[in-house]
Amino acid sequence: MRYTAFLATVAASALTAGVALAAEGDTLAQVKQRGVLNCGVNTGLVGFAAPDANGNWSGFDIAICKAVAAAVLGDPSKVKYIPTTGQTRFTALTSGEVDVLARNSTWTFQRDTDLKMDFAGVNYYDGQGFMVRKDLGVSSATELDGATICIQTGTSTELNLADWFKANNMTYQPVNIDSNAEGEQQYMAGACDAYTTDASGLAATRAAFADPDNHVILPEIISKEPLGPATRHGDNNWTDIVRWTLYALVSAEEYGVTSANLDELSRSSTNPDVQRMLGTIDDYGTMLGLDKEWAKRAIAASGNYGEIFAANIGEQTPIGLPRGLNALWTQGGLMYAMPFR
Amino acid sequence: MAPASGAGQPFRLSMLIHDRHYRALLIQALVFILVMSLAAWLVNNTVQNLARMGKTFDFGFLFNRSGYDIPFSLIPYDSNSTHLRAAMVGLLNTLLVSALGCLFATILGVLAGVLRLSRNWLVAKLMTVYVEVFRNVPLLLWILVILALFTEVMPAPRDYRPAADGAAGAQMILFGTIAPTNRYTAIPAVVAERDPGPVSVLGLQVDAMVVAFAVALLAAWLIHRWLRAWAQYRQDTTGRRPVTWWISLLLFLLPILGLSRLFGIHLVTPELRGFNFAGGLNLDNGFVVLLLALSLYTGAFIAEIVRAGILSVSRGQTEAAAALGLRPRPIMALVVLPQALRVIIPPLISQFLNLTKNSSLAIAVGYPDLRATLGGTTLNQTGREMESMILMMGIYLAISLIVSAAMNLYNSRVRLKER
Numbered sequence: 001m002r003y004t005a006f007l008a009t010v011a012a013s014a015l016t017a018g019v020a021l022a023a024e025g026d027t028l029a030q031v032k033q034r035g036v037l038n039c040g041v042n043t044g045l046v047g048f049a050a051p052d053a054n055g056n057w058s059g060f061d062i063a064i065c066k067a068v069a070a071a072v073l074g075d076p077s078k079v080k081y082i083p084t085t086g087q088t089r090f091t092a093l094t095s096g097e098v099d100v101l102a103r104n105s106t107w108t109f110q111r112d113t114d115l116k117m118d119f120a121g122v123n124y125y126d127g128q129g130f131m132v133r134k135d136l137g138v139s140s141a142t143e144l145d146g147a148t149i150c151i152q153t154g155t156s157t158e159l160n161l162a163d164w165f166k167a168n169n170m171t172y173q174p175v176n177i178d179s180n181a182e183g184e185q186q187y188m189a190g191a192c193d194a195y196t197t198d199a200s201g202l203a204a205t206r207a208a209f210a211d212p213d214n215h216v217i218l219p220e221i222i223s224k225e226p227l228g229p230a231t232r233h234g235d236n237n238w239t240d241i242v243r244w245t246l247y248a249l250v251s252a253e254e255y256g257v258t259s260a261n262l263d264e265l266s267r268s269s270t271n272p273d274v275q276r277m278l279g280t281i282d283d284y285g286t287m288l289g290l291d292k293e294w295a296k297r298a299i300a301a302s303g304n305y306g307e308i309f310a311a312n313i314g315e316q317t318p319i320g321l322p323r324g325l326n327a328l329w330t331q332g333g334l335m336y337a338m339p340f341r
Numbered sequence: 342m343a344p345a346s347g348a349g350q351p352f353r354l355s356m357l358i359h360d361r362h363y364r365a366l367l368i369q370a371l372v373f374i375l376v377m378s379l380a381a382w383l384v385n386n387t388v389q390n391l392a393r394m395g396k397t398f399d400f401g402f403l404f405n406r407s408g409y410d411i412p413f414s415l416i417p418y419d420s421n422s423t424h425l426r427a428a429m430v431g432l433l434n435t436l437l438v439s440a441l442g443c444l445f446a447t448i449l450g451v452l453a454g455v456l457r458l459s460r461n462w463l464v465a466k467l468m469t470v471y472v473e474v475f476r477n478v479p480l481l482l483w484i485l486v487i488l489a490l491f492t493e494v495m496p497a498p499r500d501y502r503p504a505a506d507g508a509a510g511a512q513m514i515l516f517g518t519i520a521p522t523n524r525y526t527a528i529p530a531v532v533a534e535r536d537p538g539p540v541s542v543l544g545l546q547v548d549a550m551v552v553a554f555a556v557a558l559l560a561a562w563l564i565h566r567w568l569r570a571w572a573q574y575r576q577d578t579t580g581r582r583p584v585t586w587w588i589s590l591l592l593f594l595l596p597i598l599g600l601s602r603l604f605g606i607h608l609v610t611p612e613l614r615g616f617n618f619a620g621g622l623n624l625d626n627g628f629v630v631l632l633l634a635l636s637l638y639t640g641a642f643i644a645e646i647v648r649a650g651i652l653s654v655s656r657g658q659t660e661a662a663a664a665l666g667l668r669p670r671p672i673m674a675l676v677v678l679p680q681a682l683r684v685i686i687p688p689l690i691s692q693f694l695n696l697t698k699n700s701s702l703a704i705a706v707g708y709p710d711l712r713a714t715l716g717g718t719t720l721n722q723t724g725r726e727m728e729s730m731i732l733m734m735g736i737y738l739a740i741s742l743i744v745s746a747a748m749n750l751y752n753s754r755v756r757l758k759e760r
Contacts, residue, residue, distance in 0.1 A: 087721050094394055094724075115724035116395050146617070148524055153713070154721035159408045162420035174412045175524075175627075176707035176718075189492040191523050191626070233395065 027099050027231070027238035028289050031072055036080050039065035040098035043083040043179050047204040047312050047319040048104055057081045060312040061102040064123060064229050064246065067298040068100060071245050071290060076301035085179050087154040090115055093232060100242055101230040104198060106156045116233040120242035123228050123305075125325040125334050127221035128157050129199035131206060134214050136193060141220035145170040150183050150192035157197055160223040180205060194218075198225050200313065200321055207318040241288050248295040250337035251277060252304035254328055259303040266296055277340045284340065305335065391727065400732070402723045403428070409718050411709045413625045424719045431714030432736060438632055438710065439697040439740075445636035446696060447689075450643025457648050468644065475641035481702055484634040488706050491626050495523040498617050518610050520618055526629050527611035527618035534605030550604055557596035565589045627708030631700065639696045643689065650685035651677065682755045690748040694741050701737075711736060 031037055041049040041061055049059040057079075066076035084092050084103055093101045094116055104126075105111075107119040130141050130149075138144065151158050153176040165172050175192045177183045184205055187195040195202065199221060206212045229246065231239045252258070255274050257265055266278040275281040279292035288294065302308050309326065313319045327333025350356075356363045391398060403425040410420050415433045418426055457468040475483065496511040501520060513520040520527040537549040568585050576582040600606075611621025654677045662672045703710035704717060711733060720729040 087717065090721070090724060091726055110722075111724075153707075154718050158410075158718065159420075159722070162408060162410045165410075166420060172410075173524075174410050176412065176709065176713065178704065178707075186492060189523060190497045191492045 027235050028241065031099055035073065036078050037065065037069040037073065038080050038082055038098045040084045040089055040092050040101040040103050041081050042103045043085055045180050045201055045204050046208045047317065060308060061104060063302040063308040064102040066301040067249060068242055068245050070297040070301040071294040072241065074297060086152045090117065093117060093230060104227045105230055106225045107228050108156055117230045118233050118239045119228045119230050120239055121228050121246045122226040123246060124200060126198040126200050126225040126227050128160050128196060128223040128225055129202050129221055130194045130196050130218040131202045131215055132194045132218065134216050141218045142168065144194055147193040148173040148175060150175045150177055150186050150195045152177055152183060152197060161196055164222040203321050204319050237289055244288065245298045247337035248277060248298050249305040250335050251340060252299045253306040254330065254337065257299060257304060258307060259300055262296060262300055273340055398727060400728055402725050411714060413628060413709055427719055428715040431709055431711035435700055435710040438628065439700050441632055442635040442696050443693050446639035446643055449636055449640030451647050453640060453644035454647025457644060458651060472641045472644050475638050480634065480638045480699055481705060483638055484630060484702055484705050487634050488630045491630055492523050495521050498522045498524065501613050520611055525623040525625050527621045527623050529608040529610045530622040531606060532609045536604065553600055557600060561592040561596060564592055627706040630706045631703050631708050635696055635699060639692055642692050646685055646688045650681035653684045654680045686752040686755060690745055693744055693748065697740055697744060698737060
C-alpha cells in the first residue's frame with residue numbers, strides 16, 4: 001500500500017514536470033493563461049522600484065511592468081512584482097520565475113550571450129558613480145586611493161570598480177553587501193568611506209536619507225551602464241512585445257502623445273505614425289500576437305516615457321535626475337525609438 | 342509464517358514471494374532500481390532543461406579571468422586571477438574561519454560546560470543563561486546582531502584621533518594594542534626584521550623561517566619523547582621518577598626564543614596613519630563577527646556535550662578512586678576524563694561539522710568564504726549555477742568527510758578498549 005502511494009506520487013510529479021516543460025517557451029501564452037505578469041524588480045530603490053506603506057509598487061521600472069501588463073492583459077494592475085537581489089535576478093529570469101526583468105540591469109555582452117538573456121532595449125542610460133560624505137573633503141573619485149568602498153556583490157559595478165582602480169593605480173578595500181538597503185545601512189554607519197553603484201541609484205539612495213545635503217555624488221562616471229528590461233533568450237515574440245512596448249512609450253513622447261490627450265489623438269490625429277501606433281489604421285497589434293489597441297493601453301498605464309521620467313525620478317521629484325542622456329534624440333539625448341512602420 | 346530457505350532446496354519462482362530470504366533480496370533489488378531510476382530521471386531532466394535553455398555543462402569558466410576583488414585573502418589574488426583561484430581563496434577563508442571557530446568553540450564549550458557544574462550558584466546560573474540563550478536563537482540572528490554591534494557601536498578609525506578642540510579620541514583596548522573599529526579590528530602584527538626569504542624544499546618554495554621553526558619544534562618534541570621514555574625507565578628500575586617537566590619546557594621555549602631573536606621577530610602595534618590604522622594587522626569585521634558568532638553559538642552546544650560527558654561518569658568511580666588513595670587531580674586525569682571523553686568525542690565531531698557548514702552564512706557579513714566567491718560572485722557573473730553548486734557541494738562534502746575521518750581516528754584512540 002505504501003509502495004503504491006509512493007509510486008503514484010512519483011508518477012504524478014513526473015507528469016506535472018512534463019506538462020510544465022511543454023508549456024514553457026511561449027511566454028505570451030503563459031502570461032495570458034495565468035492572467036498575471038510576473039515582473040522581476042529591485043528589492044527597493046526609491047524612484048525606480050519601491051513599495052509604499054500599503055504594499056503598492058511604484059517607480060520608473062515599475063512603469064515598464066505596468067505598460068507591458070496593460071498591452072498584453074489589458075490591465076496595468078495585473079502584475080505580480082517579484083523582488084530580486086543582484087544575485088538572484090538572472091536565475092529568476094532564466095528559470096522562468098519571472099517573465100520580464102525590469103530591475104535596473106546593465107545590458108552587457110556576456111549577459112546577452114552567455115547568460116542567455118535578451119535585452120529588449122534601454123530605458124535609462126546610466127553610469128557608475130561614487131557617493132561620499134561631504135565632511136570627508138573629497139571632491140574627485142581620483143582621491144579615493146585606499147578608501148573602503150561598499151559595493152553590491154554580483155553586479156557589473158563590482159567588475160567596473162576593480163578595473164577602474166587598477167587602471168588608475170589605486171587600491172581600495174571592498175565591503176561586499178547584498179542589497180541596496182544593506183548598503184545604505186553600512187554607509188550610514190560609516191563602515192565604508194564611499195558607496196558605489198549606478199549614478200541614478202546613488203541619487204535615489206541619497207534622496208531617501210534624512211540628511212541628503214551632507215552627501216555628495218562625485219563627478220566621475222567610470223562606466224557605461226545602459227539599463228533596460230530583459231527577457232529570456234529564445235522567445236523572440238515575447239522580447240518583441242517588451243521591446244515595442246518600450247518604443248511605444250518613447251515614440252509617444254516624440255509625437256506628443258500623453259496620457260491626457262491619448263483618447264483624443266487616437267480619434268483625431270492625422271499623423272500616420274501615431275495612427276499606426278495607436279491602432280487607428282492598420283493592425284500592427286496582431287503582428288505581435290496582441291490586439292489593435294495594445295500600445296494605447298501601454299501609454300495609458302502611466303503616460304509616455306517623458307511623463308514616467310518626470311513623475312518618478314525627474315527634476316521635480318526628490319531624486320532630481322536631469323534628463324541628460326535620456327532626453328529624446330531630437331533634444332540631444334539618446335532616446336530613439338525605431339519607427340512604427 | 343514463511344519457511345526459512347532450506348539449504349538444499351532448488352529455487353522456484355514462487356520462492357521470491359513466499360521464501361523470506363529471497364523476498365528480502367527481491368525487495369532490496371526493487372528499491373535499488375527505484376532509487377536509481379529516480380536519480381536517472383533527475384539527471385535526465387536537468388540535462389534536458391539545460392539544453393532547452395541553450396546552456397552547456399562545462400567547467401571551463403573556472404579558468405577565465407574573474408575580474409572582481411576579494412577583500413580578505415590568504416594567498417595572492419587580484420582581479421586578474423582566475424575564477425578557480427577565487428574559489429581557492431574562498432575555500433581557504435572557509436577553512437580558516439572553521440578551524441579557528443572549532444578551536445575557540447571547544448575552549449569556550451569546555452569552560453562553560455565545566456563551570457555549569459560549579460558549586461558556585463552564580464557561575465553555574467550564568468553559564469546556564471549563556472547556553473540557553475545561544476542555543477535557542479538561530480545562528481543567522483546572532484551573526485546579524487553582532488554585526489550590528491560592530492558597525493553601529495564601535496568607533497570609526499578616525500575617532501581614535503584626538504579631536505581638534507583637544508578632546509581625547511577613543512582609546513585602544515588591552516594596553517593600547519587592539520583597536521576595534523566599525524570596519525576592522527586592528528591587532529598587533531608579527532613582523533620579522535631579518536626575513537631570510539623562501540628556500541626550496543623538495544621542489545616547493547617554503548619560507549625559511551617556517552622551515553626553521555618546524556625543524557626546531559620537531560627536534561624538541563623528539564627529545565621530549567626520549568626524555569619521557571628515560572624517566573619511565575628510571576621509574577621502573579629505581580621506583581623514583583626524575584623531575585623532567587622543566588627540561589621539556591626549556592626544550593620548546595629556548596629554540597623559539599633563539600630563532601625569534603635570530604630573525605628579529607617582534608610585535609608591531611597598530612597606529613593611526615592618515616584615515617586608517619597601519620603597521621598592525623587589520624582583521625576584517627566580517628571575519629571577526631563570523632568567528633565570534635560561530636564560536637559562541639557552537640560553544641553553547643559543546644558546553645552541553647561536555648557537561649553530559651562528565652555527568653555520565655558515575656560518582657562511584659570518583660569515590661572508588663578516592664578510596665584507593667588517589668588525589669583529586671589524578672582522579673580527574675586518570676579516571677573521570679578518559680571515560681568522559683568516550684562520551685564527548687562522537688557528538689563533538691558533529692558539532693565541528695556543523696560549524697564548518699554554518700560558516701557558509703558568511704555571506705550575511707560580506708566575509709568572502711567559498712559560498713560568497715564560488716557560489717556568489719563567480720556564479721552570478723558567469724551564470725554557471727549548476728557547475729558552481731555541484732562543485733561547492735563536493736567541496737563541502739570533502740571537508741566534512743576529512744574532518745569526520747580525522748575525528749573518528751582520534752575517537753578510536755580514546756574510546757574504551759574492550760578486550
